Amino acid sequence: METRKYNFSAGPGMLPLDVLQKAGGEIQSWRGSGMSVMEMSHRGKEFMSIAEQAEADLREIMEIPDNYKVLFLQGGASSQFAMVPLNLLCNKGKAEYYRTGSWSKKAIAEAKRFAEVTVVADTESDGKFTSVPAEGAVVHGSDAAYVHYTPNETIEGVEFPYIPDTGNIPLVADMSSTILSRPIDVSKFGIIYAGAQKNIGPAGLTVVIIRDDLIGNARDGTPAMFDYKIHADAGSMYNTPPTYGWYLAGLVFDGIKRNGGLKAMAEINQRKAGKLYAAIDASSFYSNPVDPACRSWMNVPFTLADAGLDASFLAEAKEAGLITLKGHRSVGGMRASLYNAMPEAGVDALIAFMADFEKRNG
DSSP: OOOOOEEOOSSSOOOOHHHHHHHHHTSSOSTTSSSOGGGSOTTSHHHHHHHHHHHHHHHHHHTOOTTEEEEEESSHHHHHHHHHHHHHOTTOOEEEEEEOSHHHHHHHHHHTTTSEEEEEEEOEETTEEOOOOOTTOOOOOTTOSOEEEOSEETTTTEEOSSOOOOTTSOEEEEOTTTTTSSOOOGGGOSEEEEESTTTTSSTTOEEEEEEGGGSSOOOTTOOGGGOHHHHHHTTTOSSOOOHHHHHHHHHHHHHHHHTTHHHHHHHHHHHHHHHHHHHHHTOSSEEOOSOGGGBOSSEEEEEESSGGGHHHHHHHHHHTTEEOOBOOTTTOSEEEEOOTTSOHHHHHHHHHHHHHHHHHHO
């Protein structure tokens, strides 16, 4: 069997090895059904049992209150950029957004198609995002239908170390790159949405956690596939859902539950990120541009003192089994994504390689 590599991709990211092994064992016949999950009717009893268990496990590990629906949808987080304003604006035409990186910029651009958007905080400086607003620094207007923010900016490696207090205004969060990495208080949010391809499962599935009172208010003319109520009423089965992605997500949820839940995940993730940042900070050869107060646990960008060595670094890292470390084209340098499935041994291997590369090239 070919040796697996440590895949530091920002997404799709690594999946837990035990999940891949279990799925591989069930690929032709799920639990004696004689069918692959990919072949099952989404309305059949076999898949319904998979779907129900996955939702139950997610509710358990995230401690999701009973007055929230959990939807398993298609379209990625990018579809949610439109679904949120289409469903939440109601009679208010205004929404507030935090602008802290590339993904919040995209969310703002889409929302402006449907709403009067107020950017309540913009942390861009000299074309770069390296921080978030200080906690409590933003004042929210009472006429906003909702407030949207991106807790973790995957490209820039910037993360909110707090949940914004928006009072009675529903808070909406794009948690695509941080969901399941630690415990959160779901009750502080109106909507949490997340593309699956980082901490949940394969690309093609999107999880939406939405408070009941925010369902059923879609503006006139909203397409059926963009109406939360239609999906909620149909149990995410209005159309054929991404069944195999839902199944794999269920295996991931079960694995988290069996391995100590989100508190255990948080301890591991904080330790992994802490090790890598410590190695970067202790070096004059590598650097990280983000304010230490809001560095991401999930996505660690770093640059080399000599950008002319970037190609050599990437090529040698690949030979060492450390892949997909190239930074986003808009930022440059390197980026190591440390999602839940990245084992601590992978981070240790990267740190050792970085030290050796510096010794030889510094």
